[in-house]
Amino acid sequence: MKKFLLFLLLALMFSLQFWGCQTYSRTETDIYTISELDTTTSYIDKNAPGNRDNGIIFSSSRTVQSERTMVQRDSVVNREYPAFIRLGLFESVGLIGSGSDYAAGMGLFGVFPDFDNMRTTYRGGTGKVFSGGLYRFGVAEWRLRWFRDNPNWTYGFTGLEIIMPDSRIEYALASFAPFYLRKRFYLREEIPYIAITGAFGISPLPIPSQYVNISASIDVGSIGGLNVRAYLGLAGGINSSGSYQVRISPAFGPTNPPKSVTSVFPYFGIGVSVLDFLNRVPELYTEWKDHEHSSWDIGLTQLILLNSGASSIYKSDTTSSMLTGLILRLATASVALPLLDWKVYAGTSLINFVVLGENEWGMGILPLRLGLWQTVIMDEMSVEPFIEYNYYPSEIVHIGGRLNLRVTEGINMGIAAGYASGSTVGRFGTDMMRQLGKQMSFSRPYIGLSISFFDRIFFPEHLRYFKNK
Amino acid sequence: MKRKLFLVLPIVFIFFVLACKYSNIDLNTGKFQGKIDGYNLSGYGTIDEINDNSVLIKEDGFYALKKTGVTELVTDLTVNLKEGEGVWLAYRCASNNYNNHPAILLNYSTKGLTIEEKGKNIINLDKYKARINEPVRIVFLNDCKRYDVLLDCDTVYTGYTDIPNTEYLLVKTLPKSKVLLTGISLDEREEEEENK
Numbered sequence: 001m002k003k004f005l006l007f008l009l010l011a012l013m014f015s016l017q018f019w020g021c022q023t024y025s026r027t028e029t030d031i032y033t034i035s036e037l038d039t040t041t042s043y044i045d046k047n048a049p050g051n052r053d054n055g056i057i058f059s060s061s062r063t064v065q066s067e068r069t070m071v072q073r074d075s076v077v078n079r080e081y082p083a084f085i086r087l088g089l090f091e092s093v094g095l096i097g098s099g100s101d102y103a104a105g106m107g108l109f110g111v112f113p114d115f116d117n118m119r120t121t122y123r124g125g126t127g128k129v130f131s132g133g134l135y136r137f138g139v140a141e142w143r144l145r146w147f148r149d150n151p152n153w154t155y156g157f158t159g160l161e162i163i164m165p166d167s168r169i170e171y172a173l174a175s176f177a178p179f180y181l182r183k184r185f186y187l188r189e190e191i192p193y194i195a196i197t198g199a200f201g202i203s204p205l206p207i208p209s210q211y212v213n214i215s216a217s218i219d220v221g222s223i224g225g226l227n228v229r230a231y232l233g234l235a236g237g238i239n240s241s242g243s244y245q246v247r248i249s250p251a252f253g254p255t256n257p258p259k260s261v262t263s264v265f266p267y268f269g270i271g272v273s274v275l276d277f278l279n280r281v282p283e284l285y286t287e288w289k290d291h292e293h294s295s296w297d298i299g300l301t302q303l304i305l306l307n308s309g310a311s312s313i314y315k316s317d318t319t320s321s322m323l324t325g326l327i328l329r330l331a332t333a334s335v336a337l338p339l340l341d342w343k344v345y346a347g348t349s350l351i352n353f354v355v356l357g358e359n360e361w362g363m364g365i366l367p368l369r370l371g372l373w374q375t376v377i378m379d380e381m382s383v384e385p386f387i388e389y390n391y392y393p394s395e396i397v398h399i400g401g402r403l404n405l406r407v408t409e410g411i412n413m414g415i416a417a418g419y420a421s422g423s424t425v426g427r428f429g430t431d432m433m434r435q436l437g438k439q440m441s442f443s444r445p446y447i448g449l450s451i452s453f454f455d456r457i458f459f460p461e462h463l464r465y466f467k468n469k
Numbered sequence: 470m471k472r473k474l475f476l477v478l479p480i481v482f483i484f485f486v487l488a489c490k491y492s493n494i495d496l497n498t499g500k501f502q503g504k505i506d507g508y509n510l511s512g513y514g515t516i517d518e519i520n521d522n523s524v525l526i527k528e529d530g531f532y533a534l535k536k537t538g539v540t541e542l543v544t545d546l547t548v549n550l551k552e553g554e555g556v557w558l559a560y561r562c563a564s565n566n567y568n569n570h571p572a573i574l575l576n577y578s579t580k581g582l583t584i585e586e587k588g589k590n591i592i593n594l595d596k597y598k599a600r601i602n603e604p605v606r607i608v609f610l611n612d613c614k615r616y617d618v619l620l621d622c623d624t625v626y627t628g629y630t631d632i633p634n635t636e637y638l639l640v641k642t643l644p645k646s647k648v649l650l651t652g653i654s655l656d657e658r659e660e661e662e663e664n665k
Binding site: 028030035037072074075077079145146148 | 511513529563564566613636637
C-alpha cells in the first residue's frame with residue numbers, strides 16, 4: 001500500500017513537471033503611452049487708466065504668452081486568453097470487438113454497465129456488444145508548433161487513463177499521466193466542430209502499465225462541454241507481475257503465481273465526454289470575454305437539499321426532519337436550442353441522483369432533460385422549469401423548476417420545487433442494493449434549496465446567438 | 470523482448486518531452502539594463518537564438534521584442550539579410566492582434582525602404598536597399614509624437630504620429646528570407662542618451 005501511495009505521489013509530481021510549463025490561461029499585459037501636447041496662449045492687455053496716445057512711437061501694451069506643455073499617460077491593458085486546446089474532465093468510450101469471449105458489457109459510451117457484474121472476479125461472457133471500455137479522467141492538450149507550424153498538432157496528458165479490452169482485469173491497461181500526441185483535421189470549423197483526429201499515446205512507466213495506444217477518431221463537439229466520438233484503435237502493452245491489475249486478478253493465485261501479462265488488442269468504440277472543452281487555434285488568440293458560448297448552464301456539481309415528506313436519509317429515528325433527501329447532478333450541461341428565441345434547452349448530466357427520502361431514490365446516467373431558460377434579472381437571476389427522464393439504471397420521470405441566483409461566476413444558490421415519479425429498478429445488483437437501500441417505487445413532490453459549485457450560468461449577452469442582436 | 474520494450478518506451482517519451490520548448494527567449498543586452506523578452510509568434514524552428522544576444526529569423530518567422538514597462542523606446546538593431554528579400558519591422562504596436570493593429574511599419578527589402586503608418590504608405594526610400602550579408606544598423610527613435618528612423622548613421626525620415634507608444638518591436642521576415650538580428654538594444658530614451 002505504501003509503495004502504491006509513493007507511486008501515486010511520484011506520478012503526480014512527474015505529471016506536474018509538464019503541467020507546470022503550461023497553464024489554463026494566458027495573460028498579456030501591454031502598456032500604451034499616450035502623449036498629449038497642449039499649447040496655451042495668453043493675450044494680456046495691461047491698460048493704464050486714462051487716455052493714452054497709441055501710435056507710431058508708443059507700442060501696444062498687449063503681451064502674448066505662449067506656454068507649451070506635454071502630458072504623457074500610460075494605458076495598461078490586461079488580456080486573458082485560453083492557453084489550452086483541450087481541457088476535459090471525463091471521457092468514456094464503450095469498446096466493441098476488443099474481447100468477445102470475456103465481454104464485460106459496459107454499454108453504449110461505456111457508461112451503462114451492468115452494475116451487478118461490477119466486481120474484479122467477474123470474467124464476462126459472450127453476446128454483449130460493448131466488451132470493454134476506455135476511460136480518461138482529466139484530459140489536457142496544448143498546441144504543438146512543429147513541422148513549420150503545421151496546424152492542429154497538440155500534445156498533452158491524461159490524469160488517469162484506463163483501457164480495458166474485456167472483463168479480465170489483468171489485461172486492462174492503466175496509466176497516470178500518459179503522454180498523447182494528436183493531429184486534428186477539421187471537417188467543420190464552426191461550433192460544434194467535427195474533426196478527424198489521429199492520436200499516438202504512450203505510457204512510459206512500467207507501473208501500472210507500460211503501453212502505446214494508436215487511434216483515429218471522428219469527433220463531434222464540443223458544445224456545452226459535451227463531445228461524441230467514434231474510435232478505431234490499437235492498444236498494446238505490458239502489465240508487470242507487480243502491477244495492481246495482475247495482483248488483484250482472479251486468474252492468479254497460490255497455485256498460479258502472478259506473472260507479467262502482455263495485452264494487445266484492436267478496438268472500435270463509441271464514446272462521450274463531459275466538461276470537455278475544445279479550442280481551435282484562432283480561439284487561443286480570442287480573449288476569454290469574447291469567447292462564444294452555446295449553453296445556458298455548465299457545471300460540475302448541482303445540489304438540491306429537499307423535503308419531500310418521506311422518511312429522512314439524514315436521521316435514523318422516526319422524528320420528523322426538515323430535510324429528507326437530495327438531488328445531486330454531476331457534470332451538467334444545458335445546451336440552448338433554436339426554439340422560442342433559444343430559451344428552450346436540452347440538457348444532461350453524467351450522473352444524476354434523485355433521493356427523495358430513505359428507500360425512495362434512484363440514479364440516472366446521462367438523463368435527458370428538456371427545459372425553458374428564462375433570465376429574470378440580467379447577470380443575476382434566472383428560472384428554469386424542466387422535465388427530465390432518467391432511463392438507466394433507474395427509471396424516473398422528474399418535473400421541476402429552479403430559481404437560480406448567481407452568487408459568483410462559479411457558485412449559484414436558489415430554490416427548487418418539483419415532482420418525481422419512478423422506481424429504483426433492480427439493475428444495481430444485490431450487493432449494491434444492500435448498501436444503498438431497498439428497491440422501491442415512489443411518487444412525491446418536493447421543495448428544496450439548491451446550491452451549485454463550479455457551475456456557470458450564462459446570460460443572453462454571453463451566448464453566441466445573441467451577439468449581434 | 471519485453472525488457473527491450475521497457476527501455477524503448479521511456480526513450481521515446483523523453484524525445485517528445487524535449488519538444489516541449491518555451492516560446493519566449495530572453496536576450497542578454499550586456500549593459501546591466503535587464504533582459505529583453507523575445508516572443509516567438511511563429512512555429513518552432515523558425516527562430517534561433519544565437520549566443521544569448523542575437524536572433525536568426527528564418528522563413529515565416531515572426532518575432533516580438535519587448536522590454537517590460539518601457540514605452541519611450543529607442544530600438545537599435547543590426548539587420549543582416551542572409552537570404553531572400555528582406556524584413557518587416559513594426560513599431561508602436563502590440564503582439565495582440567498584430568496583423569490588424571495600427572502601427573508604423575518599415576519594409577526593408579532589396580527594393581528599398583518603405584515606411585507605412587496605419588496601413589498608408591508614407592514614403593518610399595529606394596536609395597536604401599537591403600543587400601545580402603551587408604549588415605545595416607536600424608534605429609527607431611520614439612520621442613512622444615515624433616519618431617526618427619536612422620539607417621546606419623543617416624536620419625532617413627522624421628515623422629509625427631498619434632499612435633501611442635508601446636513596448637513592442639515586431640520583426641517578420643519577408644517571403645523566403647532569412648535575417649540575422651544582432652546588437653539588439655531596446656532602451657528608454659533617457660537611457661539611450663546616457664549610454665552614448
